[in-house]
Amino acid sequence: MSKIIIDYVDADETTLECDVTTSRDLERFFSTESFRTEYDVSIEDVPEGILVIPVLAQVCPVAWANGADVYVDEVDETFASALSAVQESLCSMHDFLEGGTLYAKETVDVQPDASGESGLLFTGGVDSTCSYVRHREEEPTLISIRGWTITPDSADDEKWDHLRSRTTSFAQEHGLETSFVESNMLSFLAHPMLLAHYKRHVDGAWYSSVGHGLGLLGLCAPMAYARGMDDLYVAATHWEGIDLEWGSRPDIDDHVRWAGTQCHHDSYDLTRQERLDAIAEYVDDEAPSLQLQTCNVRMDGNCGECEKCYRTAVGLRLSGLEPTDHGYDFEHDDYREIRTALEEGRWVLGQDERYMWEDIRERTLEADPSSVAEAAFFAWLEEADLDALVADAEPPLSHRLLRAGARNTPARVYNTVYPAWKSAKGSFRREQAK
Template identity: 70%
Template sequence: MSSVTIGNPETDGSSLECEVRPSADLERFFTGNPFRTSYDCSVEDVPDGVLAIPVLANVCPVAWADGADIYVDEVDATFARALEDVKASLLGMYDFLEGGTLYAKRTIDAAPAGAGGGDAGGDDDEDGSDSALLFTGGVDSTCSYIRHRDESPTLVSIRGWTVAPDESGAEDWRHLRERVLSFADECDLETAFIETNALEALDHAMLLAHYKRFVDGAWYSSVGHGLGLLGLCAPMAYARGIGDLYVAATHWDGIDLEWGSRPDIDEYVRWTGTECHHDGYELTRQERLDVIADYVESDAPDLELQTCNVRMDGNCGECEKCYRTAVGLRLSGLEPTAHGYPFSHNDYADIRRALEGGEWVLGQDERYMWADIRDRAQETEPGSPEEAAFFEWLLEADLEALVDEAEPPLSHRLFRAGARNAPAPVYNAAYPMLTTAKNGLDRIRGRSR
């Protein structure tokens, strides 16, 4: 019987470590590394049932993909119920997921922080906050901050997905921290920084090899990241008395895409003392830029966004997401160069050339976002002949065909197919090449909400 056993969580001040022991048939989906997460607050007094949440949130979808049961000594009762709701949503979304049962020796109803259960105490604790927001400084999370700024939410940034947990991500993490700290200082907000090896404890390359053919993006973006990222926050939220945790929506009402962060996933995630919220789903991306434009006019004329798919120390101005954001800013009445994007009207010809030439790997979500831009462009007076020509082309462009043409290289697809059926020793020898080919894709697709 397929199974995954979660060891007892061990804490050392602000660090958490947990062993994961899969049955033999599931070993290829795990690297053998313990699951590690570190926080910038002590988690020593957090109950074991809450400490188990980060690893369960990231391991359970992998188990469900193979119909495996999960065994744990202790789990927060509220989160155990949440997992059943999230599982139902994911199984309704994907036919290849089989489900599985969580078996816990003990389910606990922990006392919320501030009621004898944690270090922080909500509104009366000057170091705490009753709300928090996953934050990168991108369009979506910035819009969510603006919508909830009256709550003074703690800004939460996570290293381990879009920013690699190893040395290769050190500079990106430094840039992200500096940017978030600067934003928080300007807005008089608290911050929380979390680092995890979740996608190194999971064999993410093998997950891609097996399941990429079923999803539009990659494993974590398409299946695991809503539950996974929110779950990583549980010990911190418990310790700091966070009652409401927001994650900004990527898509919006009317887009029914298979994606790992949706209202019917994120809104179900909860644990003792904390409810999670999928924020801004009623707004299209262009409408979120309108919210930002209003905020720029009223409060933050020098606001800079960070959405780049290539770098974290600013925006390259040449990748698909940079161009798409710059065009969206113009349609909301903002000058891109004033908000972090090198852009001129001559760039419209380059955008068209890249889209027509299949130079960017696009998914269905990008198709909807360019369609959103097209809808707004029909209501907007062009600012130059170059802009007018681009919008005229976009109005007639077959966006579905542009997505279809953006296929991964054949060599990557063949390698994945071979890896699915390779014996473990053969796969282990080939793993470094597969990792090099694939490691960046999921981080790129999920960057900078």
């Protein structure tokens, strides 16, 4: 019988550590690492029923993908109920998920020590900044997480320093508190093996398509309990009318809760352009020097040349803001570069980007261009076949063969070979780009 057992949960000052045991068929999906998360507030007095939430939030989707059951000594009854609702939503979204049952020796009615605080997962991008703007009267604690897009590896130390610095500066300027969470959740899971088995079922990677809504929110549970947070917000990526298989959606995040804390998938009622409108109104009223950080290339500012930088700059102009005032070097001549890059397929675009350029296109139909270059770009975008601009999402044959082979390869072999192969491929690409 397929199963995952949470057999050790410990809190030492600010560090959470958990160990799991699995049936042999699931061993390949877990590394030899213990699950560890570091907080910046003491979690020693947090009940075990809450302490177990971060590891459950990572392992349960893996269990559901394999029809496995999960066993734990103690869990908060509010979160146990939430897991059932999240499981139903994820299984409805992904056909390959089979489901499973959570078995607890004791389901505990943990009593919260709520203080009326709120928290917001924050990066400084369009979505999380819009969520701050909408909830600024609550003075939410800004929460930045290391473990997904910024890994715990020392190679990412500089990126993490930049994110911490940006979040801290924003918080100081707005009289807010911060919270920084660091976890090994993706190296605790054998993420390469999860990709090998399930990449063919999803548009993105495992964590983006399946795990990150429940995973990131659940990671915050001990900290939120210790701080007495009533509400925890995660900004929406998509909006109403976009039905993509994505791991963070209202029908996932709004179900997540534990004693004293309710999570919220925020600003789903606004398109990305409307979120920029909300930011523009806030800039006009209160924050004329507000800086955004959305770049896919850099963490210490925006490169101004990647697809996301250009897309954000165009969106800012459509909302009445000058991009150069808010972190983006942008000139009207850049419209020609955007069109060329889109037509030549220089950027790998997915359905996310197609919807976002469609959102921009709808706004351009109402806009009055301020230059010949802008007018020409708007006219081109109105007629552009956005579906044709979206690159084929299927990975190269070499990737598909590697993952197919991995499904019949011993986990210890694949988990060693895949990172080395990936590093070699990255080095080759960098050399080719010089």
